[in-house]
Amino acid sequence: MTEAVTVANPLRVGLRLERTPDPCIFVLFGATGDLTRRKLIPALYQLSHQRLLPANFAVVGFARRDWDDEAFRRHMKEAVDEFVPNVHPGVWESFAQCLYFNRSEFQDPEGYANLAKLLAKIDRERGTGGNRLYYLATSPEAYPDIIRNLGEANLSHREGYGTHRGPWTRIVVEKPFGHDLATAQRLNRIISAVFRERQVFRIDHYLGKETVQNILALRFANLIFEPIWNSQYVDHVQITVAESVGVEGRAGYYEEAGAIRDMVQNHMLQLLTLTAMEPPTTFEADPVRDEKVKVLRSVHLPTDKVGEWTVRGQYGPGWINGQPVPAYRQEPGVDPSSDTGTYVALKLLIENWRWAGTPFYLRTGKRLPKRITEIAITFKKVPHLLFARDAAAALEPNVLALRIQPDEGISLRFGSKVPGQHMRIRSVNMDFLYGIAFGTTPGDAYERLLLDAMLGDPTLFTRRDEVEQAWALITCITEAWQKQKPPPFPNYSAGEWGPEAADELIGRDGRAWRRL
Amino acid sequence: MTAPPAGHESWAHEVDVSRIEADLVKLLRRPENLSPNGQPGMRTAVLTLVAFAADRPTLDRVEQTLAALVDHHPSRTIVVLANPTAPAQIDAWVQVSCRPMGSSGINACVDEIVIEAQPSALRRVPNVVTPLLLADLPVVVWWPGEPPLREPLLADLIEPATRLVVDTLGFVHVERSLINLSNLRHRPTVRIDLGDLNWDRLLPWRELIAQFWDVPAWRSRLRALDRVEIDLGKPAGGRSNRAQALLLAGWLAAQLGWRPAGMTRLHDGYRLRAMRGRREITVRVTIHMGQPSGIRAVRFVVESRSPLRFGVHAGGDAETAFMRVEAGDEPMYERTARLETFDEPALLARELDTTTADQVFEDALSAAAAFLTA
Numbered sequence: 001m002t003e004a005v006t007v008a009n010p011l012r013v014g015l016r017l018e019r020t021p022d023p024c025i026f027v028l029f030g031a032t033g034d035l036t037r038r039k040l041i042p043a044l045y046q047l048s049h050q051r052l053l054p055a056n057f058a059v060v061g062f063a064r065r066d067w068d069d070e071a072f073r074r075h076m077k078e079a080v081d082e083f084v085p086n087v088h089p090g091v092w093e094s095f096a097q098c099l100y101f102n103r104s105e106f107q108d109p110e111g112y113a114n115l116a117k118l119l120a121k122i123d124r125e126r127g128t129g130g131n132r133l134y135y136l137a138t139s140p141e142a143y144p145d146i147i148r149n150l151g152e153a154n155l156s157h158r159e160g161y162g163t164h165r166g167p168w169t170r171i172v173v174e175k176p177f178g179h180d181l182a183t184a185q186r187l188n189r190i191i192s193a194v195f196r197e198r199q200v201f202r203i204d205h206y207l208g209k210e211t212v213q214n215i216l217a218l219r220f221a222n223l224i225f226e227p228i229w230n231s232q233y234v235d236h237v238q239i240t241v242a243e244s245v246g247v248e249g250r251a252g253y254y255e256e257a258g259a260i261r262d263m264v265q266n267h268m269l270q271l272l273t274l275t276a277m278e279p280p281t282t283f284e285a286d287p288v289r290d291e292k293v294k295v296l297r298s299v300h301l302p303t304d305k306v307g308e309w310t311v312r313g314q315y316g317p318g319w320i321n322g323q324p325v326p327a328y329r330q331e332p333g334v335d336p337s338s339d340t341g342t343y344v345a346l347k348l349l350i351e352n353w354r355w356a357g358t359p360f361y362l363r364t365g366k367r368l369p370k371r372i373t374e375i376a377i378t379f380k381k382v383p384h385l386l387f388a389r390d391a392a393a394a395l396e397p398n399v400l401a402l403r404i405q406p407d408e409g410i411s412l413r414f415g416s417k418v419p420g421q422h423m424r425i426r427s428v429n430m431d432f433l434y435g436i437a438f439g440t441t442p443g444d445a446y447e448r449l450l451l452d453a454m455l456g457d458p459t460l461f462t463r464r465d466e467v468e469q470a471w472a473l474i475t476c477i478t479e480a481w482q483k484q485k486p487p488p489f490p491n492y493s494a495g496e497w498g499p500e501a502a503d504e505l506i507g508r509d510g511r512a513w514r515r516l
Numbered sequence: 517m518t519a520p521p522a523g524h525e526s527w528a529h530e531v532d533v534s535r536i537e538a539d540l541v542k543l544l545r546r547p548e549n550l551s552p553n554g555q556p557g558m559r560t561a562v563l564t565l566v567a568f569a570a571d572r573p574t575l576d577r578v579e580q581t582l583a584a585l586v587d588h589h590p591s592r593t594i595v596v597l598a599n600p601t602a603p604a605q606i607d608a609w610v611q612v613s614c615r616p617m618g619s620s621g622i623n624a625c626v627d628e629i630v631i632e633a634q635p636s637a638l639r640r641v642p643n644v645v646t647p648l649l650l651a652d653l654p655v656v657v658w659w660p661g662e663p664p665l666r667e668p669l670l671a672d673l674i675e676p677a678t679r680l681v682v683d684t685l686g687f688v689h690v691e692r693s694l695i696n697l698s699n700l701r702h703r704p705t706v707r708i709d710l711g712d713l714n715w716d717r718l719l720p721w722r723e724l725i726a727q728f729w730d731v732p733a734w735r736s737r738l739r740a741l742d743r744v745e746i747d748l749g750k751p752a753g754g755r756s757n758r759a760q761a762l763l764l765a766g767w768l769a770a771q772l773g774w775r776p777a778g779m780t781r782l783h784d785g786y787r788l789r790a791m792r793g794r795r796e797i798t799v800r801v802t803i804h805m806g807q808p809s810g811i812r813a814v815r816f817v818v819e820s821r822s823p824l825r826f827g828v829h830a831g832g833d834a835e836t837a838f839m840r841v842e843a844g845d846e847p848m849y850e851r852t853a854r855l856e857t858f859d860e861p862a863l864l865a866r867e868l869d870t871t872t873a874d875q876v877f878e879d880a881l882s883a884a885a886a887f888l889t890a
Contacts, residue, residue: 009726009730010771011725011726011729011768011771012726012729012730014874014876015719015722015723020727049854051723054730055731055849056731088836090831090836090853094852127731127849431558431622
């Protein structure tokens with residue numbers, strides 16, 4: 001069955017999913033890796049547990065480790081036991097029967113020939129219908145070999161796709177998608193030689209978060225916000241992604257990536273585009289992504305301003321939650337003279353009619369005092385204050401804060417009269433917490449994204465031009481940094497809110513970072 | 517003022533709406549209800565829930581359910597308690613429940629107003645309830661047990677409401693009440709959506725059954741369906757939940773385009789007849805004594821040419837189901853799936869989450885009633 005031919009199941013009306021994924025095989029490259037253990041297999045198990053997987057479904061792990069089907073099932077059981085609460089033994093047994101393993105090096109063509117035979121066998125035995133979802137959960141260096149070999153083994157079905165004559169085949173690519181603009185473009189070329197763009201799903205798990213999707217709900221399901229969501233009323237926007245953790249054993253990756261590639265290129269620019277975009281015509285993949293790309297094309301950071309509008313930081317030793325923690329350079333696997341930035345602050349302008357003149361300040365870092373992700377829209381002050389200066393001394397501008405994590409919700413700060421004989425105004429917060437209003441625990445982002453990939457809905461995945469446009473901005477910054485002398489590291493202590501230079505960055509504009 | 521019932525930190529007084537509201541504010545300011553920052557607990561209300569308790573045990577059950585819902589659906593709850601021995605014709609008391617939420621420990625509070633009325637004063641209760649409804653928010657009426665579907669009290673209580681939630685498991689006169697519930701929906705003066713906790717218990721069964729129709733190869737065979745077999749359990753000294761079986765049959769009929777054509781009562785269940793065009797489909801409901809209450813198995817039988825059976829069977833524990841497709845006696849497909857059982861708070865939470873008409877339920881209910889009256 002192709003995705004375009006969907007016969008309605010009348011019994012699905014009113015159920016959680018009005019259309020379930022077609023029977024399919026999920027081919028997991030990197031099946032012995034950390035992402036598979038921590039996120040992917042637990043998410044697939046949870047989908048099975050919630051009866052959301054198709055009746056005919058299988059997983060084929062593809063990796064070089066010397067495992068067989070039983071070993072794969074055993075290791076995945078350990079993963080599920082570790083990362084999933086309340087595993088149902090019967091459901092696990094049933095799910096485990098659909099796990100298979102194909103041992104191979106990623107660059108070995110014979111491994112792909114064996115994969116093709118295994119997939120055909122599973123199609124016959126389990127009725128999976130020829131539909132394939134390839135998931136690249138390996139290190140990025142392996143992507144070209146895998147993609148090329150899938151093409152050479154005729155496993156991409158590029159020519160038949162979209163013609164309604166054959167089964168579907170899709171590929172999900174994990175971040176990082178490239179290291180800079182050139183490598184991202186190269187990877188896109190490699191992929192497009194084997195797969196059509198419609199088959200490609202570039203994952204950014206932030207987009208699977210309920211609270212990130214709620215940005216669109218807030219903006220476009222309510223009339224009251226849109227008229228003031230522009231430079232006429234908004235003074236500035238702050239986007240903060242703060243982590244209290246360090247590199248957590250990922251030094252090999254982080255030394256190359258740094259905060260700007262790990263967080264800004266993907267997650268933070270996603271938050272920025274969702275905040276700044278124009279309303280799409282419909283809530284479908286391409287109209288939404290078209291608007292996001294338009295924002296990215298409008299983002300402006302002059303090359304000669306990079307030094308002034310960006311701040312890099314690296315944490316030194318300090319304290320987190322009362323416990324001493326080492327400096328970044330003392331973390332296992334980190335070069336003691338590393339110049340990798342664990343903190344970035346940026347000022348960006350969006351040059352379009354909606355946002356001209358309204359700066360967007362972004363900051364992200366590791367070993368900050370707490371974990372919090374927030375978008376704060378700070379509105380301008382009233383044009384004329386009616387009240388006596390001392391009566392309104394405590395009055396602050398209105399702020400609409402969208403808290404992505406933790407304590408997911410929305411907060412609005414506004415001025416209110418303090419009860420009493422005199423007119424005194426002070427700011428108060430009105431809070432909406434997801435956890436209070438709805439109570440249900442949101443599903444893991446990966447569950448949503450894997451289901452959408454199987455359903456063929458790319459709305460929450462990034463498009464080729466979106467990725468390249470984001471890299472264009474980041475590459476402009478990193479190339480400018482390479483021409484400058486790096487700041488002396490470390491320049492902030494673990495447990496602080498970043499280097500002083502970040503305060504100066506925003507302070508020069510007469511503003512300050514929110515105290516979170 | 518009468519003394520508050522034991523265990524309630526509240527005031528009981530004559531039903532004076534402004535005093536009720538003032539007393540709620542006082543309760544929110546009590547030290548134990550303040551947030552760590554010293555602010556009164558946050559009232560976040562998404563709806564008003566009006567619950568009817570026909571007696572004290574039902575009131576206790578209602579309050580246990582509501583206590584479990586504080587985290588899920590903070591709301592104002594108005595509980596109407598019918599009490600023949602109440603000291604006053606109508607009386608009311610209020611209480612608040614606060615819980616810390618999130619890492620900031622902000623207290624989220626919900627309020628509950630209990631209106632106790634002697635049976636002779638029940639007709640006045642809707643008039644007391646109306647000014648206590650939160651402005652501009654949906655009103656859900658929850659009636660545990662068997663509601664008086666043809667009586668003015670219910671009609672008056674549901675007049676401002678958007679949704680009426682019942683539990684057909686609690687219906688004593690199952691067939692008559694299902695018909696009356698279906699007829700309620702079609703009364704021209706009634707503009708309300710219906711919900712049924714017993715229908716919500718069917719969700720895992722419906723999802724597992726729907727999966728058979730997801731597979732194209734199976735769907736083409738299921739079009740030649742001859743018979744549906746529904747096994748219903750009846751524990752010793754307990755009830756069999758016939759309403760659930762009738763609703764399941766109604767669901768299949770409504771969604772698959774069958775016309776209910778009749779019902780025969782048997783000593784151990786029902787035989788329902790439906791027509792799809794000129795093709796007759798039989799739905800045999802069989803009650804099995806000594807088994808846990810509710811649906812135990814559903815089988816779809818195709819007898820023509822090469823016979824096939826599609827079945828979902830509840831396992832020995834309450835949370836497992838086995839799906840099986842058999843050609844003759846040979847299994848073609850087997851899978852173990854999870855079959856949740858939901859407690860009352862989870863079921864009610866699901867109903868409170870539903871903000872529009874559950875057309876699938878209402879169609880299933882209409883079809884079930886049509887089987888009973890054909």
